[in-house]
Amino acid sequence: xxxxxxxxxxxxxLLTNLAPAFATEQLEPTIQHxxxxxxxxxSVEAGKSLWEQEISHKKSPTxxxxxxxxxxxxTASGKHIKTSKVIKPMAPSVNPERFNKQKKIEKWFxxxxxxxxxxxxxxxxxxxxxxxxxxx
Amino acid sequence: xxxxxxxxxxIIASMTTSLVYCSGSTGSGESSKWFKLTQPGVxxxxxxxxxxxxxxxxxxxxxxxxxxxxxxxxxxxxDDHFGDNAELMPEDYTVxxxxxxxxxxxxSDHKRSRRINNSLAKDEAPLxxxxxxxxxxxxxxxxxxxxxxxxxxxxxSNCIACHTQAEKGSxxxxxxxxxxSTGRWE
Numbered sequence: 147x148x149x150x151x152x153x154x155x156x157x158x159x160l161l162t163n164l165a166p167a168f169a170t171e172q173l174e175p176t177i178q179h180x181x182x183x184x185x186x187x188x189s190v191e192a193g194k195s196l197w198e199q200e201i202s203h204k205k206s207p208t209x210x211x212x213x214x215x216x217x218x219x220x221t222a223s224g225k226h227i228k229t230s231k232v233i234k235p236m237a238p239s240v241n242p243e244r245f246n247k248q249k250k251i252e253k254w255f256x257x258x259x260x261x262x263x264x265x266x267x268x269x270x271x272x273x274x275x276x277x278x279x280x281x282x
Numbered sequence: 283x284x285x286x287x288x289x290x291x292x293i294i295a296s297m298t299t300s301l302v303y304c305s306g307s308t309g310s311g312e313s314s315k316w317f318k319l320t321q322p323g324v325x326x327x328x329x330x331x332x333x334x335x336x337x338x339x340x341x342x343x344x345x346x347x348x349x350x351x352x353x354x355x356x357x358x359x360x361d362d363h364f365g366d367n368a369e370l371m372p373e374d375y376t377v378x379x380x381x382x383x384x385x386x387x388x389x390s391d392h393k394r395s396r397r398i399n400n401s402l403a404k405d406e407a408p409l410x411x412x413x414x415x416x417x418x419x420x421x422x423x424x425x426x427x428x429x430x431x432x433x434x435x436x437x438x439s440n441c442i443a444c445h446t447q448a449e450k451g452s453x454x455x456x457x458x459x460x461x462x463s464t465g466r467w468e
Contacts, residue, residue, distance in 0.1 A: 205365065228366065229340040230436040230443070253371065261367040 170238045172245045173280040179248065180273035188270075193278025196271055201263050210262045220282045237282035251276070321392045326451040329381045335374055339366065341441045343411060344451050346395035350386035351407040357382070364409075394453060412438050434461035 180186060200211045207214060207227060215233055216224035221240045224233040235241045245251060259267035267275075324346040327333060333342050345353065357379050360368045370378065387399040394416075401416035408414050412421075421438065429435050434443060441448040447457045 226339050228364070228437070230433075230440055231338075231340055233338070249371070253369075257367040257369055260361070260369075 170280045172238060172242060173276050176245070176248050176251050177273055177276050177280070180269050180276070183269050186270055186273055188273035188277040190278045190281055193274035193276070196275050197278055203264065212258075212262060214262065215258075220279070236279060238280060239282060245276075245279075320396065322394075323453055324392045324395050324451040325385065325390055326449070329378070331374060332378050332381055335370055335378060336368070339368070340439070341448065343441075344395075345382045345385035346387050346390040346392055346451075347398060347411045348386060348414070349388050349399055349402060349407065350383040352409060353379070353382040353386055355407050356409055392451070410439065432460075432462055 177188065181188070197212050200209050202208060203210055213224075214227045216236050220237040221235050223235055225231070226233060234244065236244060238245055255267055255272050259265065259271075324344045327337075327342045327344055336342060348356075356363070357375070360370060360375075387395040390396060390399075398411075398414050398416045401414055401419070402408070411417055424438075426438065429438050436443070441453075444458050444460050445453050446459050447454070
């Protein structure tokens with residue numbers, strides 16, 4: 147009986163841990179693709195600080211960061227700063243479809259880096275941010 | 283007697299035909315289709331790529347809300363799309379441009395598309411649906427500050443905030459529900 151209980155507990159633990167792990171794996175091909183572009187290595191900490199940095203602009207909104215539209219809680223929905231349209235959560239643990247296509251990831255990096263930072267992101271920056279997001 | 287009835291009916295028949303023909307040919311574009319059955323509202327969006335690429339950030343404005351000359355203008359400046367960056371991959375760009383222009387207001391049989399198009403001068407190409415005379419006329423009773431100060435609406439461009447059936451291309455008055463206000467819009 148006791149043994150059975152232990153087994154049940156262990157397998158449920160395994161299952162709950164597996165679900166987010168599977169979701170975050172979707173980012174790996176893109177991360178590897180970036181790594182191969184210059185023998186680069188990425189870190190969660192660097193990604194976090196890039197994600198959170200505020201950039202000043204002349205045009206409104208004069209202070210921009212990823213949170214301007216994605217919000218401060220990555221497991222919750224964000225809101226487009228101008229149109230108020232709801233943006234689904236960034237965290238792959240709650241929104242696995244977010245990172246299911248490399249082309250989609252590239253498109254959003256292009257659009258959003260230019261708007262938020264006023265320039266395209268480097269491969270290093272993109273890899274760091276994906277590494278950070280993959281842990282969410 | 284029989285002969286005169288026959289002649290009479292031929293005359294009436296030909297008059298009716300020419301009447302329809304004349305009315306049909308006097309106007310250009312829109313009005314030449316007046317005798318066709320019109321459909322209500324605007325045609326709903328059918329292109330999934332357009333939805334994915336454009337409606338992630340804003341309401342998926344139906345192509346029939348603007349004439350093709352407006353869509354062409356909008357699509358030439360996607361790197362500064364009302365202050366946002368909405369750049370597209372080249373292959374997606376062409377598909378979306380074609381979808382928008384081929385289904386634009388002047389080619390639509392839907393009532394509101396035709397009214398939007400008819401409210402514009404031939405050389406007018408507004409970049410916003412909210413700048414068309416038809417739109418302005420229909421929303422003239424609204425106070426703009428009441429919209430922008432309402433966090434659930436934010437902007438007059440946010441159709442779906444009040445027009446509950448907007449995604450289906452339906453903008454009827456009895457479907458309006460202004461968030462934070464009591465009762466329906468009358």
